[in-house]
Amino acid sequence: MGRRSKRRFSVPLPEYGSLREVMVDHGLAALGDAYVNFLYSLYLSRRNGRPLGSKVSGSTLAKALKRAGLRGFLPSRTDRHKQADAAEALIAYAWIMGVTSTEEAISTLEGEETLEEAFAALLKMIQERVQRIL
Amino acid sequence: MGRRSKRRFSVPLPEYGSLREVMVDHGLAALGDAYVNFLYSLYLSRRNGRPLGSKVSGSTLAKALKRAGLRGFLPSRTDRHKQADAAEALIAYAWIMGVTSTEEAISTLEGEETLEEAFAALLKMIQERVQRIL
Numbered sequence: 663m664g665r666r667s668k669r670r671f672s673v674p675l676p677e678y679g680s681l682r683e684v685m686v687d688h689g690l691a692a693l694g695d696a697y698v699n700f701l702y703s704l705y706l707s708r709r710n711g712r713p714l715g716s717k718v719s720g721s722t723l724a725k726a727l728k729r730a731g732l733r734g735f736l737p738s739r740t741d742r743h744k745q746a747d748a749a750e751a752l753i754a755y756a757w758i759m760g761v762t763s764t765e766e767a768i769s770t771l772e773g774e775e776t777l778e779e780a781f782a783a784l785l786k787m788i789q790e791r792v793q794r795i796l
Numbered sequence: 797m798g799r800r801s802k803r804r805f806s807v808p809l810p811e812y813g814s815l816r817e818v819m820v821d822h823g824l825a826a827l828g829d830a831y832v833n834f835l836y837s838l839y840l841s842r843r844n845g846r847p848l849g850s851k852v853s854g855s856t857l858a859k860a861l862k863r864a865g866l867r868g869f870l871p872s873r874t875d876r877h878k879q880a881d882a883a884e885a886l887i888a889y890a891w892i893m894g895v896t897s898t899e900e901a902i903s904t905l906e907g908e909e910t911l912e913e914a915f916a917a918l919l920k921m922i923q924e925r926v927q928r929i930l
Contacts, residue, residue: 673838674845689841692849696837700830704807707827711808713888715826754847 673758681789681796682735684755685748694750697757698723701764705771705780718777720746726781732789749785756788759795807892815923815930816869818889819882828884831891832857835898839905839914852911854880860915866923883919890922893929 673693678684703715724745727733736748756762762770767784774780807827812818837849858879861867870882890896896904901918908914 673841673847675847687847689847689849693837693841693847694849696830696834696849696851700834703827703830707807707823713807713809713821713823713827713892715823715828715830758847 675755675758678755678796681732681752681792684792684796685732685735685751686744687751688747690751690754691747692750694747694752694754697754698750701753701767701771704764705768708768708772718781722777723749723781725778726785729778729782730785730789732785749781752785752788752792756792759792761791761795762788809889809892812889812930815866815886815926818926818930819866819869819885820878821885822881824885824888825881826884828881828886828888831888832884835887835901835905838898839902842902842906852915856911857883857915859912860919863912863916864919864923866919883915886919886922886926890926893926895925895929896922 675690676687678687684690699715699717702718706714706716720743724742727745727749732748732752733745736745740748753762753767757764757767762784770784770787771780774783809824810817810821812821818824833849833851836852840848840850854877858876861879861883866882866886867879870879874882887896887901891898891901896918904918904921905914908917
């Protein structure tokens with residue numbers, strides 16, 4: 663386990679031993695679902711010049727996970743729904759651990775053309791940083 | 797309009813002239829819906845000692861708005877759904893304006909017994925601070 667001194671928020675987490683353990687935590691995925699929708703709503707608000715709320719589809723997150731090269735960390739029979747859960751769990755984990763800030767996550771999304779590419783870029787960045795602390 | 801120097805995040809907002817104008821902004825309520833669910837998921841995670849996600853019911857938020865003494869800022873025929881929207885809009889506005897942090901919002905929720913009382917306490921705190929900048 664890596665150092666946790668950068669943690670921005672006291673959310674109790676189990677001791678994950680690998681990226682895959684983070685990706686298959688259902689509770690973390692549920693928390694991540696809420697965080698990802700908030701993140702996406704902020705992204706949309708900035709893009710449209712006014713406050714807005716919306717949800718990212720599971721299909722977009724599953725495709726983003728694959729594009730980021732993270733699909734291989736999950737068992738081969740994992741369905742799309744669980745792939746999207748894995749993306750949400752990773753994004754929540756990175757936020758809780760202080761590996762990414764909300765502001766930086768949105769800037770990363772803004773640097774890409776499509777939503778799938780945007781979340782793939784965010785997941786790739788998170789993977790690189792999370793692997794240093796796991 | 798008050799000073800905006802404390803704004804933590806560059807979300808484009810219209811120039812609201814009153815608390816009521818904030819409370820009836822549908823887009824802000826949609827963004828607030830995402831933020832409130834995230835906040836509630838963090839609160840639940842801390843309470844249960846593990847990551848979790850969930851949603852706050854509109855009914856709880858509408859009752860909290862009334863308990864906080866904020867119902868009177870809305871037209872008398874406003875239905876429960878729009879009352880919940882008003883609570884969500886206020887909570888999002890306070891976060892965007894830097895009037896409350898996520899950490900402080902959760903500590904405030906944690907200080908109360910029921911969920912309705914918890915959100916009422918948060919809304920009351922937000923009202924007092926937002927009225928200073930509007």
